[in-house]
Amino acid sequence: MRTNYEVVVIGGGIIGCSIAYYLAEAQMDVAVFDGGQIGNKTTKAAAGMLGAHSESDGDFSLFFPFARSSQAEYIRLKDELYELSGMDIGYRTGGILKLAFSERDKSNLDPLVKQPTVDWLDYETVKKMQPEISDTVIGAAYIADDVNVIPTSTCLAFAKSAQMLGASIFENCPVYDIKKNGNEYTVKTDNGEVRAKHIVLATGVYSNSLFQNLGISEKLKPVKGESIIVHHDKPFLEHTLFYEKSYIVPRNNGKVVIGATMIEDDWSDSISLQSVEVLLKHAKTMLPSSINWKIDSFTSGLRPTTFDGHPFIGRHPEDEQIFIACGHFRNGILLAPATGKMIRNLILKQEVNKEWIDAFRINRQEKVMI
Numbered sequence: 001m002r003t004n005y006e007v008v009v010i011g012g013g014i015i016g017c018s019i020a021y022y023l024a025e026a027q028m029d030v031a032v033f034d035g036g037q038i039g040n041k042t043t044k045a046a047a048g049m050l051g052a053h054s055e056s057d058g059d060f061s062l063f064f065p066f067a068r069s070s071q072a073e074y075i076r077l078k079d080e081l082y083e084l085s086g087m088d089i090g091y092r093t094g095g096i097l098k099l100a101f102s103e104r105d106k107s108n109l110d111p112l113v114k115q116p117t118v119d120w121l122d123y124e125t126v127k128k129m130q131p132e133i134s135d136t137v138i139g140a141a142y143i144a145d146d147v148n149v150i151p152t153s154t155c156l157a158f159a160k161s162a163q164m165l166g167a168s169i170f171e172n173c174p175v176y177d178i179k180k181n182g183n184e185y186t187v188k189t190d191n192g193e194v195r196a197k198h199i200v201l202a203t204g205v206y207s208n209s210l211f212q213n214l215g216i217s218e219k220l221k222p223v224k225g226e227s228i229i230v231h232h233d234k235p236f237l238e239h240t241l242f243y244e245k246s247y248i249v250p251r252n253n254g255k256v257v258i259g260a261t262m263i264e265d266d267w268s269d270s271i272s273l274q275s276v277e278v279l280l281k282h283a284k285t286m287l288p289s290s291i292n293w294k295i296d297s298f299t300s301g302l303r304p305t306t307f308d309g310h311p312f313i314g315r316h317p318e319d320e321q322i323f324i325a326c327g328h329f330r331n332g333i334l335l336a337p338a339t340g341k342m343i344r345n346l347i348l349k350q351e352v353n354k355e356w357i358d359a360f361r362i363n364r365q366e367k368v369m370i
């Protein structure tokens, strides 16, 4: 193992791998260290929706333009990553149908439907688009741009592409300490020490001990999500179905994700029968015939959550050479490209949207809602 890099990225989930990719593309000398295998923690459990609209919860101020820029970046990335890595990220068009079953559901969708990129579809149109949807639906907001990808494939494609551009990737190599020595850092890993000019923390929900190590008092909390993966024997589901916080996501690999629970402060990765029952109930509400699908597997993961639900992306408050990119909650797959570009630009001292710097800095005020 070499012992000196310009940038060490700690954490090889989708966020760390995207950052490594953008840095390697800018010809920076970068190494990624992951305590386990690349993409094998929260990233592995994600459904993979690029839900810029559907996750905005009626607030189209700061999160939305950041998320839209990331979503747009994927259009270019899907080909670029394939060319470099030979890996298909499973980019699937078809968009999201956000369903309404009552007038109240419909009025809750009003702010979304006001967006020029969203259409309101009545019952007949929805049934024509997807005939198996429940007869009790009254309409849906249709978001063609909220496409989806396969998270593990995307993460591995970022990692492999970064390697092709010169980055080093180390798996099963946890980092347990970071020390400053003059103008650089010594990073202590299970495989020995390495030195770096810049450090990026992309450790997802597992960031708290390194935060403490670096004098950061913020803490991340988990919101566990459990999902059922089923086989899509006769592919008939064209669009992601979404109702409240539940969804059915058809993937490009012949599987469908039925997700996901939201369990706060649970650090375990167990999956309960009660959760499976809830997921099935929600799936049946949207698509009664889903009960006939065959189970492939169950997954769970811990969404990394900050005090206000938005990520920490930016510089350490007191150290110019340490960068944080953690806490992407429900949207790490969506936000990976925008996060990677933002961290690259901060390291290279290139222009970054000031509103995004303020909105995502780790020492923002609790009361600032974005």
Ligand SMILES: Cc1cc2nc3c(=O)[nH]c(=O)nc-3n(C[C@H](O)[C@H](O)[C@H](O)COP(=O)(O)OP(=O)(O)OC[C@H]3O[C@@H](n4cnc5c(N)ncnc54)[C@H](O)[C@@H]3O)c2cc1C
Pocket: 010, 011, 012, 013, 014, 015, 016, 033, 034, 035, 036, 037, 038, 039, 040, 041, 042, 043, 044, 045, 046, 047, 048, 049, 050, 051, 173, 174, 175, 176, 202, 203, 204, 205, 206, 207, 210, 224, 225, 226, 227, 259, 260, 261, 300, 301, 302, 303, 304, 325, 326, 327, 328, 329, 330, 331, 332, 333, 334, 335
């Ligand atoms: C059920 C579910 C559904 C989801 N659906 C979506 C979705 O549809 N769309 C979307 O955009 N997002 C979705 N998400 C959210 C998304 O999965 C996360 O926001 C994203 O995966 C976070 O990525 P990350 O790289 O920050 O974290 P992780 O994937 O957890 O990666 C962090 C990495 O850091 C490593 N690490 C930690 N500590 C150390 C250390 N000390 N040394 C070395 N390595 C270390 C870990 O091994 C891990 O690999 C979903 C999440 C869940 C749970």
